[in-house]
Amino acid sequence: MDKSGGALGLGYSDKVHDPYSDDPALSFRRPQSYADNSDVSLVHNAQDIGRAGVYEDLEYAEPYADEGKKVEPEETSPMKRLFGTGKYPLDQRIEDKKRGIGRQKYPFVVWALTIAMVGVFINELVVNSRAQGTPVSLKPVVNPMLGPSESALINLGARFPPCMKIVQGVPETMQMACLNDTANPPNQLCSLEDICGFGGFHNQTPNQWFRFITAIFLHAGFIHIILNMIAQLTVSAQIEREMGSAGFLITYFAAGIFGNVLGGNFSLVGAPSIGASGAIFGTVAVTWVDLFAHWKYQYRPVRKLVFMTIELILGIALGYIPYVDNFAHLGGLCMGLLVGTTLYPVISPTKRHKLVMWGFRLAAIPLAIVLFVVLIRNFYTSDPYAACSGCRYLSCIPTSSNNHCQGTGLTMTSGGSSI
Structure with a gap:
């Protein structure tokens, strides 16, 4: 066994502490x-x-x-x-x-968020069960995540741009499959305003901006929520212990919201997106901040870097699954790096190291603000596809079912005819 880290890789001596030993290495400081x-x-x-x-x-x-x-x-x-x-x-x-000891013993925020998300998911299943007679949508198509229908997810608060603004190519008169529709093609159609829910648009243009936030708490099915909650109760929980609840809460929601903002700009507008993945990726980004800021204190840092890179690639690959948005992952990762650099408690053994960290922090704060302002403005005032027509492929695999990632990615019915 390596005495510097042992089999567990903790990075400290594996000798057992003996408070009565004369050997200083085996004893705590004795009172006088x-x-x-x-x-x-x-x-x-x-x-x-x-x-x-x-x-x-x-x-x-x-x-x-x-x-x-x-x-x-x-x-x-x-x-x-x-x-x-x-x-x-x-x-x-x-x-x-x-x-691996941090500022606090228990990850209270992670526990609270997990309980809230499980509660919201139970409500999703209840809503779908009332509408279709089964908690998991099996008709007209099977939800691959084993959860509610697409219409139910939109109705409950998924990030869905047509509910948030006027989308070119998606008229307000568009009709979609109702929550209780089980036919293919759909034979029970509802207006966009009815599907969006939350009281509709009140005779105004779609303006449900809060979907940038509510989408974080929703999950597409049992597979989706199980994977996310495992990551949240392990990686995110450890980051909260190290950062403290206040810094963690800011990082978590900044990453989750920004991931949805980025996805709202560049993902297919007809594909609803949900999940805490963006926020969780933000906490994963903090582990990268920790790795590079504390490189010499890490146990086998090169091996750790390799494993973290593989995990990151796998996480991005999962972003191509239906209802999951890779832009939420990438946006959460980006904002997690910026906010994590600002708020993560870094050990600075020298003045030079401290100056470098404060340099990164002072650069990260305005950059994070600028990214939020520019992309939110871009979402509401311009067509992001015009600026980056190929970006959609970062979250979409071209198939005949999504028109090879062209257009809105949404099958619509208006006035009874297919568009």
């Missing part, structure tokens, strides 16, 4: 009372030993002076706490980084 009084009470001993294992707020850890007396931590501002620059010994931060 051990040397002065061999009859120290067991209660007192347990308290001293327990302190080394108590999981505290790592940005406010209380170091010990040489004589074993506690040193009161200095007052730390909220900004320092957010960026991980509060009172906390550098050596201890490095050791905790190698052990």
Whole structure:
């Protein structure tokens, strides 16, 4: 076994700590009372030993002076706490980084989001069951993700540009298959306004901008939500432990929303998109920030880089599955890098390293804002396809069913005739 990391790759010695050993490498710092009084009470001993294992707020850890007396931590501002620059010994931060210990013990935000998404998915199944008689759409076509129909997903808040703005080639008079339609071609048609739901458009143009957000909480079926929640409860949960809930929440939703904005610009407008994949990719991006910022503290960083690259390629490949949008993945990854660089607590052992990190942070903040403003404006005021006609192939495999990724990718009926 490699003593520097062992089989588990934790990056620290595998020797067992012994609080009573004379070997400094095997013992915690002994209180002065051990040397002065061999009859120290067991209660007192347990308290001293327990302190080394108590999981505290790592940005406010209380170091010990040489004589074993506690040193009161200095007052730390909220900004320092957010960026991980509060009172906390550098050596201890490095050791905790190698052990995978972060700012907090429990990923409360990840747990809350997972519960909310499971609840929303149950509601999706109920809605489809009421409409078609079965929670999983089997007619007119089988949902490959084993979930509700396309119309039900749009009605519940999927990112679907025709519900959000006027789309060239998709008239407001367009009719689509109703939620309860099971025929192919559809014999029960509903207006676009009825399918979009949420009270319709109130005699105005489609304006359901909130779909950039609601789509994050929806999933296309059992396969989709199981894969996403596994990733969320593992990778995303660890990032929350390391970043803290506040920084994680900002990163998660910035990545998820921006992924939907990017997809709204360049994906086929007739293909609804849903899922937390963009937000999860944003948290995956933070692991890349961690890898390069803490390269010398990582266990076998080159091997880790190879595995992370393979995982990233597989994740992008999954973006070609129906109802999943690769632009959401790529947009979430991009915004996760920018926001993660800004908010992730990086260990800076030297002034040069600290200056480099602050340089990246100061560049990332305005770039993230500019990307949001430009792409949201582009979504509502121009035709993104005109600027990048080939971009759609990043999230679409050309087939006869989608007109080889041309047009809107939507089969429409208006006035009873096919368009």
